[in-house]
Amino acid sequence: MRALIFAAVIGLSVAGCATAYPTSTVSQGTPDGRLWFSGAPAGARVVIDGVDAGEAAAFDGRAAILEVTPGRHVVEVVAAGTPIHSQTVMVGAGSRIQIKVR
Numbered sequence: 001m002r003a004l005i006f007a008a009v010i011g012l013s014v015a016g017c018a019t020a021y022p023t024s025t026v027s028q029g030t031p032d033g034r035l036w037f038s039g040a041p042a043g044a045r046v047v048i049d050g051v052d053a054g055e056a057a058a059f060d061g062r063a064a065i066l067e068v069t070p071g072r073h074v075v076e077v078v079a080a081g082t083p084i085h086s087q088t089v090m091v092g093a094g095s096r097i098q099i100k101v102r
Contacts, residue, residue, distance in 0.1 A: 031067075031093065031094050032067040032068055032069055032070065032091075032093070033067070033068050033069070033070055033091030033092055033093060033094065033095040033096070033097065034065040034066065034067055034068070034095065034096045034097070035048075035059065035065065035066045035068060035075065035089070035091070035097050035098075035099055036059050036060060036061030036065045036066065036096070036097075036098055036099070037056040037057075037059050037060065037061075037066075037077065037098075037099045037101060038060070038061070038098060038099070038100055038101065039100055039101040039102060040056035040057060040077050040079075040085075040101040041079050041084070041101075042057065043055070043079065043080075044056040044057070044077050044078065044079040044084065044101070045077070045078045045079075046059060046066065046075070046076070046077060046078075047075075047076040047077075047078055047083075048066070048068060048073055048074070048075055048076075049073055049074055050074070053066055054066075056077055056101065061098065065096070068091050069091070070091050070092055070093040070095075071090070071091060072088060072089070072090050072091075073088070073089055073091055074086070074087075074088050075087055075088070075089055075099055077099070077101050084101065085099070085101045085102065087099070
């Protein structure tokens with residue numbers, strides 16, 4: 001009988017340990033990065049990772065900025081259907097990066 005009670009206590013203790021481990025979730029909780037453009041000709045478009053994001057003049061750093069997720073991005077500026085500027089940028093959370101179109 002004593003062995004049975006001992007086995008039951010050990011079994012409950014082990015079962016309780018399996019669910020007693022703490023859990024946690026980690027999230028960065030910081031904003032997206034921001035890009036702004038200078039030197040782009042009128043009508044030039046911004047393409048981020050192959051997706052048209054809008055007119056470059058709209059993201060001049062004063063009136064508006066382009067928010068992008070943190071990470072590596074290929075940024076192109078296209079005028080009259082032709083790429084005139086291309087660069088790869090590493091965007092950090094909360095960063096603000098100027099893209100100088102030449």
